[in-house]
Amino acid sequence: MAQVPGQQLSSKDLGLFRQVVRHFESKQYKKGLKTAEQVLKKNPNHADTQAMKALILHSQGHTTEAFDLAKLALKGNMKSHVCWHVYGLLWRGEKNFEEASKAYKFALRLEPDSQPIQRDLAYLQIQMRDYEGYIESRRNMLQQKPGFRQNWTALAIAHHLAGAYDEAENVLTTYEDTIKTKLSRTDIEHWEAVLYKNYIIAESGNVEKALDHLEAVGKRSPDVLGVMEMRADYLLRLDRKDEAEAAYSALLDRNTENSAYFDGWVKAKGLQDVEPSEAKQAYDEIAAKNSRSDLPRRRPLDFxxxxxxxxxxxxxxxxxxxxxxxxxxxxxxxxxxxxxxxxxxxxxxxxxxxxxxxxxxxxxxxxxxxxxxxxxxxxxxxxxxxxxxxxxRDLSKALEYADKCLALDPNSVDFHAVKARTYKYLGNISKAAELMAKAEELDLKDRAINTKCAKYKLRNNQNEQALEMAGKFTQNKTSGGPLADLLDMQCIWFLTEDGQAYLRQRKLGLALKRFHQILNIFDVWQDDQFDFHNFSLRKGMIRAYIDMLRWEDHLRDHPFFSRMATSAVQAYILLADNPDLALGPMLNGVNGTAANGKMSEADRKKALKKAKKEQEKMEKAEADKKALAKASKPVPKAEADDVKKEDTDPLGKTLVETKTPLDDAMKFLTPLLEFCPDVLDAQKVGFELYMRRKKYLLAVKCLLKVRSLVPEDADAHFYAYQLRTELENKEQKPDEKVVELVKELAKDVLQLDVPVNEWNENFAKENKDKSVRHAQAYVQVNDAIDPSSKAENEKTIVSSVSSAKDASLTDLTAGLETLQIRGSSSDVVESYKAEARKTWPEADVFATTES
Structure with a gap:
């Protein structure tokens, strides 16, 4: 390629440029930046050095500056594959994979034989699950280096993931045919590839061929257990039950506590089709051989x-x-x-x-x-x-037996823990947290009970004490203290409980901070795949790599994600409904403002002043904590380059001061509804958010999903009323086509041909004495239809409690919140609490002000 004027470096500067690259690769960013400045001092327009400097700046968090410099480098030398490669890396760092892919492809046009660019493009394609593009990239890499086994294996993986099983098998067979020497049993990469080939054959559905291949190669494989498991599985799938029984019996001889082995053994023996007594006898024979084994004694209880x-x-x-x-x-x-x-x-x-x-x-x-x-x-x-x-459940008896246990051994951790759990179910969270703290004191080295204690403190909204408790098992070497360690360890359960505790207290800044931290952890898990696209091939761990990719495809299905995302959307909805909450929890309607969530200007000024003082106090405490940590634990010079970026917003102030809370919530809601469509609470927050964003088609989709998951869900009634009201709102004037489509989709739910009063009364009659939640839904709609019926509606809510003796704690708590949000008088609230205490006398939430 012809050299662009002003781009050529002297041999000394070329050596410095190579040092810049090495410093970046070894993450020595300060040194790399310093060396890049040396080169640019003599050659201010050298595009490749500008690009490398941009890459280092991006790694240090200076995103805008990095992109500006990268664009300047491209402007100086549009024909530099280095500049285009760097530009792609910058976009990849921003998770804009489409733009990154375009930049990589442009770089490849300029330098078709560049292995690093081709490799990065391939990694990006598998990350995006662009299997066709990945096949093409891997084929090109194989043609460039056909003697490199990893390229053959990678091409086979590309075909396999794309569903082309025959092509994947042929690629591996072709490479095997080129091997002239006998490979030793210690060649892990080879034998893993052989078993991976067998894995592909079996997954294609040709189990007979997979078994024949396994019989031919299995005896030489170092993965003895893996071969045994695969062989047993194939024999069972082929209905060769005698052989399968022998195979699973051999596996059970190795491990009698493996439930999967028992499942296979039961199917092979046909025990699911015989008399229970005969099956029991077969289990007894295994139990007799293994006197210490539990599973063969426990399994018969199932059938x-x-x-x-x-x-x-x-x-x-x-x-x-x-x-x-x-x-x-x-x-x-x-x-x-x-x-x-x-x-x-x-x-x-x-x-x-x-x-x-x-x-x-x-x-x-x-x-x-x-x-x-x-x-x-x-x-x-x-x-x-x-x-x-x-x-x-019979919590009075549970408490009785827990006390019996403690009378026998007052120093037992387990006995205190079971009593604490009982009080948790009784609703007395403060007592439960106190008992769990006693249990923790009895064994300070037990991490499990320490975890339980921290969790109970969080449920009791004791965030600082919970962090201190969890800090007993963290290193506490970083400036951020225990919280920074828990973030490093990606301790999702703690961050979720911490965020939900702050949400209950209406400290929305800290709540949103935790939820965003968890969202970032899930993003990190997604991005961690980049490390394994190369590592797994290099180490030859192909089957584990395939399992990892498939696990990543369902990463956000996990309950941890749905719990966090649902809570985050709830926080943003609260913020959108009452922007004053950004100023502090004392400006929250549930905690005593008027029913419409607003307060007088004088009261608001007082609350604002108090909120600012509280915020300043928290910021000062945070600053003092950081200063103390830095003074007591200075960073060693050797580790100076690896110091993590300081969190400039530890209290979530920036997050809570957003001007677009409903738009910000979509970052959580979109993956939530995509990956967790069967989570009821996810659909409920989805409906509420879409209604506020005037996305009626999406809202009705959530409403219909709620009805399909729980046909008699009480909240769906109030949601249907909201939708009816919006569709008939002449001031808002929704799009007529949208209105007609919504009416058609939800005609059975909305029942628009029935007058709204009659519709609500019909709901009350159909669900009379069904649950407290149904009574609450009726009252919510009645409030909206006729605000003058407030007093009568309050009586309905209170009476619904007295008539529902088996009402759950969750339902009764929701009713109390309904009264508080409506701005009900203290007499009504106390009457409600008194009725609720008859069912849940221990519950903290129904305690009187005096108690």
Missing amino acids: LSGDAFREAADAYLLRMLRRGVPSTFANIKQLYGDASKRKTVQELVEGYEAGKVPAVADGSEPVTEKEQENFKWSVPYFLAQHYNFAAS
Whole structure:
């Protein structure tokens, strides 16, 4: 390529330029920047150095400056593949993969043989799941370096992921045919590729061919267990049951606690089609060979029934309880979906508590003194958990048995924890947190109980104490303290609970800060794939790599994501409805302002002044904390280049001061609805957000999904009313085509042919005494239709509590919030609390002001 005027470097400066590249690759950004400045001092228009400097600036967080410099470099030398490559890397860093791909492709036109550019383009294509483009890139790389095994394997992966199984198999076979020497068993890369080929054949549906291939190569593979598992699976799928039974028996000999092996063994023996007694006998034979194994004794309880179940459950429970196994209930509770089995287990264990116990263990061996001691505490401990469990809940009995346990051993961590759990279900979160703190004090080295204690403190809105508790098991070496360590460890559960606690307190800045931090962690997990596109090929771990890619495709399906994203959207909706919340929690309607969420100007000024003082206090505390950390733990010089960027907004002030909360919420809602469409709360917040954004078609889609998930959901009634009102709103004048389409899609839900008063009354009659939530939905609509009926509606809400003796704590809490938001009088609120306390006397939320 002809040299552009002003672009040529002297040999000394060329050496410095190469140093810039090395410094960037080793993440020594300060040194790289300094060296780039040296080159540009003599050659101010050298485009490649400008591009590398831009890349370093971008890595340091100076995004705007980096893009400006990269564009200047391109303007100086449009024919530099380095500049286009860097431009692509900058776009990739901004997650604009389309623009990055265009830049890489332009760079390849200028330098078709550049392996780094081709490699980066290939990584981008697999990250985007552009399989056709990935196949083309990998084919080009293979043609450039056909002797490099990784290129063959990568092309096979590209075909496999695109669904072209035959092509993927042919690529691997072609390479195998080129191998002239006998490969040793220690060549992990080769044998992993061989098993990967077998994996492809099986996934294509040709199980017979996969088995033949496995029989031919499996004996030489170092992955003995993997081969055994694959062979057993193939034999079962081919219905060669005798051989499959032998294969799974061999696997069970290696590990009798693997549930998947038992599943295969059951299918191979055909035990799912035989009499339960025959299946039980087969399990007993395995149990006899493995005296310490639990699974063959536990499994029969799943399919036995009646007297046979009682006998087997009796033997199993006696064995576990006498041994003092704390996890006995955790093993048993899956049976509670069957009411008869739940009742049998309860009768058996309560019988043990009453002294109805055989004198010998397992029908033969005398009960030892140690077993008798274990039995004294394990039975009440089991019953405490039993009565805590949702399907068999009786919290007064759970508390009784928890106290029995503590009378036997006041220093037991488990006994304090089960009592704390009982109080949590009773709604007394403060008492639960106190008891869990006592449990934690009994064993300061137990990380599990430390985690529980921190979680309970967060549920009790004690954020600082929870962070201090969690900090006992963090390094606390960074300037950010325990929170920075928890962020480094990507401790999602803590950040989620922390954010939800701040949301309950209406500290929306801190709540949004946590939710954005979690969103960033999910983005990091997504971006981490870039590291493995090369690493997995280099290490030859292909099957694990394929599993990882498929796991990443469902990354945001996880409940952790849906919980966080739902809470984040709720926070933004609160902020959009009441912008004053950005000033502080004391400006929140639930905490005492008028029903319309507004307050008098004088009160607002007072609250604003108080909020500013609180904000200044928090900022000062944060600054003092940072100063103390820096003074006590100075950063070593050797680590100076690796210091993380300082968080300039630790309190989420920038996030909460947004002028576009509804638009910001879409960053959470879009992936939430895409990946978690069956989460009820996700559809509910989706409806509320779309209604506020006047996106009626999307809103009705969420409403219909709510109705399909829970046909009798109470909130859907109020949502339908909101939609009816908006469609008939003459001032807003929605698009007529949209209105007609919405009416057609939701005609069964909206019932527009029925007058709204009659429609609401029909709802009340159809759902009379069904639940507190249905009464609340009726009242919400009635309030909107006729504001003058406020007093009557309040009576309806209070009376709905007294008539619903089995109302859940969640439903009753929602009713209380409804009254508070409506600005109901203190007398009405106290009447509601008094009625709710009859059902939930321990609940903190219904406590009187005096208590």
